[in-house]
Amino acid sequence: MILTVTPNPSLDRTYEVPSLDRGEVVRATGERVDPGGKGVNVSRAVTAAGRRTVAVLPLGGPSGALVSELLDAQGIEVAPVPIAGVTRANIALAETDGVLTKINAPGPELTAAERESLLETVRGQSRGADWIACCGSLPRGLAPSWYAELVARAHAAGVRIALDTSGPALLRALRERPDVVKPNAEELAEAVGRPLATVGDAVKAAEELRELGARSVLASLGADGQLLVDDAGSWFGTARVDAVRSNVGAGDASLAGFLVAGGTGPEALAAAVAHGAAAVRLPGSVMPTPADLDPGAVTVTAQVPTDRVLKEPAT
Template structure:
């Protein structure tokens, strides 16, 4: 079972528009309403793949009630932590060429009692989990070292923990030695404080995160593929994609595939790449099911193309 923790979940509305024209009235061709937040998306992808998952989420107000309802409809067990403030609602505008414009609300501010209840909920369900995936930004009321404390607690529970966050929260958590961290190219560049121009730059940066405490680094390089750097080796994975419809949740789908496939080694990397490639070809933040996956399109190799120039160059922000 994969347990996910999403400190700042959302209700996500995605509208497909012909073109984004500032100041004009836009008529959507299609719309979707999904439960959102990085950990929530991981649970959705795990459930879509046919595995058991439980989502620990702080929820409040009518948007929070709808998030819980939508998760349950997708076969996801939910451990809600009640909040006084309403869950945030986010909006995404998707254009036909794959360009996505997002408006993310800040979300509620957690009180000390609500923050403590969130940690307690993780502890209550940790004994049943093979992996705990802690994902996304922290809401107001939680300090940047909150993930570090949760990683330490998770190890006390005897659980393996994967972390997908960025900035000060990621850097603070490395000292607590998460088993896996999953940055994208920009987040990886920000963590080491310099641009990443090649796959080799990304591999070197991932190694530096391991030196600071991460057990393994699964780095998403966008259209250029993914790299996995661990104590057992370094691998590079990529897959061909015909049409990009939306990249919302693609990294979360990758992490779900990686963990569902065991969370280590080239086989898990291949699953991560297959899930990510499938996700970008689906609308909104729809998560791929097994029939969306194309394992034949995935290539994983230990002969990493270190000199390959990244088309989406990560840079510190």
């Protein structure tokens, strides 16, 4: 079982539009409403892969009730933490050329009691979990050290933990040696305090995160592929994608694929790449099923092309 923790979940509305013109009336050609938040997306992808998951998340107000209802309709077990605030609602505008514009609301502020209730719910639900995936931004009321405390508690309970966050929350949590961290290129550049122009730059940055405490680093490099750096070495994975429809949740699908495949080694990296590539071919934040995957389009190699210039440099 994979337990996911989403401290700042959302109700996500995605509109498909021909193009985005400021100041003009834009008519959508498609619309979706999905439960959102990075950990929620991981749970959705794990369920789509046929594995059991439980989603821990603070929920409040009508939008929180709808998030729970939508997850239940998808067969996902929810362990809600009731809060006085209202769960945020986000908007994504997906253009036909693949450009995505996201408007993310700040979310509610959690009280001290709600903060502790969230930790206790994770503790109670973690019994029997193979992995805990802690994902996304922290809402107001949770200090940057909150993820670090969660990692420490998970390890004390003997559970492996994967962390997908950024900024001070990531740097604080590294001290507790999370089993996997999953930054994208921008988050990786932010963590080491310098731009990344090549795959080699990304490898060096990942190695620095390991020196700071991460046991392994799964880095999403966008259209350039994905990188895994751990005790056994470094691997680079790519996949052929003919057309991108939406990249919403693609990184979350990748993390789910990685964990479902065991969470370690090149085979897990290949699964991560396959899930991410499948996700970008789907509308909105739809998570891929096994039928959507194309393992034959995936290449994983230990011969990391360190001199390759990134198509999307991270600044």
